[in-house]
Amino acid sequence: xxxxxxxxxxxxxxxxxxxxxxxxxxxxxxxxxxxxxxxxxxxxxxxxxxxxxxxxxxxxxxxxxxxxxxxxxxxxxxxxxxxxxxxxxxxxxxxxxxxxxxxxxxxxxxxxxxxxxxxxxxxxxxxxxxxxxxxxxxxxxxxxxxxxxxxxxxxxxxxxxxxxxxxxxxxxxxxxxxxxxxxxxxxxxxxxxxxxxxxxxxxxxxxxxxxxxxxxxxxxxxxxxxxxxxxxxxxxxxxxxxxxxxxxxxxxxxxxxxxxxxxxxxxxxxxxxxxxxxxxxxxxxxxxxxxxxxxxxxxxxxxxxxxxxxxxxxxxxxxxxxxxxxxxxxxxxxxxxxxxxxxxxxxxxx
Numbered sequence: 223x224x225x226x227x228x229x230x231x232x233x234x235x236x237x238x239x240x241x242x243x244x245x246x247x248x249x250x251x252x253x254x255x256x257x258x259x260x261x262x263x264x265x266x267x268x269x270x271x272x273x274x275x276x277x278x279x280x281x282x283x284x285x286x287x288x289x290x291x292x293x294x295x296x297x298x299x300x301x302x303x304x305x306x307x308x309x310x311x312x313x314x315x316x317x318x319x320x321x322x323x324x325x326x327x328x329x330x331x332x333x334x335x336x337x338x339x340x341x342x343x344x345x346x347x348x349x350x351x352x353x354x355x356x357x358x359x360x361x362x363x364x365x366x367x368x369x370x371x372x373x374x375x376x377x378x379x380x381x382x383x384x385x386x387x388x389x390x391x392x393x394x395x396x397x398x399x400x401x402x403x404x405x406x407x408x409x410x411x412x413x414x415x416x417x418x419x420x421x422x423x424x425x426x427x428x429x430x431x432x433x434x435x436x437x438x439x440x441x442x443x444x445x446x447x448x449x450x451x452x453x454x455x456x457x458x459x460x461x462x463x464x465x466x467x468x469x470x471x472x473x474x475x476x477x478x479x480x481x482x483x484x485x486x487x488x489x490x491x492x493x494x495x496x497x498x499x500x501x502x503x504x505x506x507x508x509x510x511x512x513x514x515x516x517x518x519x520x521x522x523x524x525x526x527x528x529x530x531x532x533x534x535x536x537x538x539x540x541x542x543x544x545x546x547x548x549x550x551x552x553x554x555x556x557x558x559x560x561x562x563x564x565x566x567x568x569x570x571x572x
Contacts, residue, residue, distance in 0.1 A: 224557070229388075230388070230394070230398070233388060233389060233391075233394055234394070236393075237389060237390075237391045237394070238291060238391050239335060241284075241287055241288055241291050242288070242291060242292070243390050243512075244474050245266040245284045245285070245287065245288040246288070246336065248281070248284060249281070249284070249285070250318070252281055255281075256274060256277060256278075257272040257312060258396050259271075259276075259277045260276040270336075270506070270507050271483075272303075272503065272507065273503075273506055274505040275334050275335055275336070275506050276335070276502065276503060276506050278334040278384045279331065279334035279335055282326075282330035282333075283327060283330065284328070286323050286326045286327055286392075287323075287390070287391060287392055288296070290319060290323045290391075290392035290395070290396070291391050291392060291395065293319055294319075294392075294395045294396070297312070297315060297316060297319070297351040297399075300312075300315075304540050307499075309398055313323050313378070313400050313401070314378065314398045316379040316396050317379075317396075317400045319396060320368070320392075320396040320397075320400060320459060321368055321371070321372050321378075323374050323392055323396070324365045324368035324369060324372075325365075325368065325369055327365055327461060328362070328365045328366075328368075328369045331362050331365075335506055335507050335508055336506075336507030336508045336509075337362075337507075337508045337512055338508065338511045339511065339512045339513075340512070340513045340514065341514045341515075341516075342513075342514065342515040342516065343515060343516040343517070343518075343531060344370055344373060344514070344516060345374045345485055346373050346374075346486055346518040347367075347371055347374050347377075347427065347516065348374045348375045349373050349375070349483055350377050350425050350426070350427055350483070351423065351425065351426075351427075351428075351483040351484070352377075352427050352428070352483055352484050352485070352518070353420075353427075353428045353429075353473065353477065353479055353480065353483045353484070353485045353486070354367045354427055354428065354429045354430070354485075354486045354488060355430055355431075355432050355468075355473055355478045355485060355486070355487050355535075356429065356430075356431055356487075356488040357431075357433070357465060357488060357490055357542065357546070358433050358434075358435065358436060359436060359437060359487050359490070359493050359494050359497060359569050360436065360494065360495075360496040360497045361495055361496060361497065361502075362495040363493050363498055364387075364431070366487065366490065367379060367381075367427070367429045367431075367513065367530050368489060370488070370516075371427055371508065372523065375427075377425060377426060377427045378400070378414045378426045378427070379404075379424055379426060379427040379428070379429050380400070380401050380402055380403075380419055380420075380426050380427070380428050381417070381429045381430070382402070382403050382416055382428075382429070382430040382431075382463065382476070383396070383397065383402060383403070383404050383405065383431075383541050384404070384405055384407075384434075384435075385405060385406045385407070386407075387404070388404050393410055400421060401423075401426075402421070402424070402447045403415050403416055403419050405472070410495070413471050413472065413474070413475035414475075415474075416471075416475035416476060416479070417475040417478050417479035417564075418471055419476075419479065419481065420475065420476045420477075420478070420479025420482065420483075421479040423479075423480055428480060428483065430471070430473055430476060431466040432469055432470075432472060432473045432535075432539075433465060433467070433468065433469065434464070434466070434469045435465040436497040436498075437464070437465065437497075438497065438498075441466075442466060445467070445472050446462070446466075446467070449467050453467075456532070456536060457485075459536055459537075459540070460536055460539070460540055460543075461534070461540065461543075462539075462540070462542060462543045462549065463547055464491075464494075464543050464546040464547055465539060465542060465546065466544045467536075467539075467558035468532075468534070468535055468536065470532050473535065474528060474531065474532070477524065477531060481521065482521050482522050483521055484518050484519060484520050485518070485519045485521075485524065486516055486517070486518045486519075487516065487517045487518075487536075487537075487538050487539075487541075487542055488515075488516050489514070489515050489516075489517075489542040489545050489546055490512060490513060490514040490515070490546075491512070491513050491546045491549050491550050492508070492510060492512035492513055493512055493513060494550075502508070507533060510566070514547050514551070515545060515549075517541070517542075519534070519538065521572075523565075564568050
């Protein structure tokens with residue numbers, strides 16, 4: 223297995239200068255790029271200006287990325303050149319920038335790509351301790367827990383993320399300065415770092431995407447086939463049509479490390495076409511709202527035994543899948559654009 227410290231050094235030497243130097247150069251030529259994208263839209267007959275919308279989203283991302291990297295330097299100096307990086311005020315400051323970055327990108331998705339959100343039970347993240355287990359279907363939904371916490375709570379969050387995401391300079395810098403855990407593929411079954419992350423979280427939320435990856439048709443067939451062979455008992459109780467089965471090691475480690483935490487499940491639909499660059503291009507702009515729903519399970523309703531805990535997680539994961547199936551959104555009419563995020567009332571059947 224590659225040395226994570228060596229990989230981090232390589233990322234910092236390659237990606238950080240690329241952002242600091244490259245983004246201003248891109249912004250200098252951005253007017254020409256915007257003109258070119260408008261011409262493409264005219265030639266292809268795109269009345270929704272899909273190419274231009276996508277380019278403005280990319281430019282917005284680059285701006286937020288550049289600002290985040292630039293701000294990281296004075297923060298490093300303010301911590302005594304890293305000497306007091308683990309102090310409470312430093313962690314709070316770094317997480318504030320991390321949250322600003324996530325919320326800014328999420329708003330850019332709305333402005334540039336026309337995404338509107340209907341959020342049900344968002345206030346379930348208002349108090350802790352909580353473990354947030356969220357569906358993962360696209361690039362954009364990785365921002366959703368941070369956005370919800372920003373909107374309904376003042377809690378910082380600790381994330382369990384794939385190590386590949388550390389190639390994003392902001393996620394790399396702030397993700398390592400604030401307590402998070404980047405999971406490497408093929409890292410074995412050791413969950414000690416995740417359990418330790420949870421045990422020291424205090425009032426901070428713990429965020430995990432327990433599917434481990436996006437669902438695509440090909441990927442789902444492969445994963446579900448292996449799942450039925452390796453875990454036949456779980457396969458019998460799950461009839462997933464939109465979600466992938468929970469990979470239990472990570473969320474189990476969070477529950478062990480923070481046994482007093484409630485679990486908040488986040489399901490959503492409407493982001494499925496935005497899981498790859500090809501499908502993003504084909505589906506810009508959004509033509510229907512993104513619907514989001516949260517459920518919260520008290521810690522005292524979660525069994526002590528690992529097998530029973532997993533059965534409860536699967537039960538709620540199936541409920542999420544059923545909700546997605548009932549609320550799955552295709553192309554359709556757009557909601558009122560004056561309400562980009564609209565909480566709706568509780569589900570009478572919940």
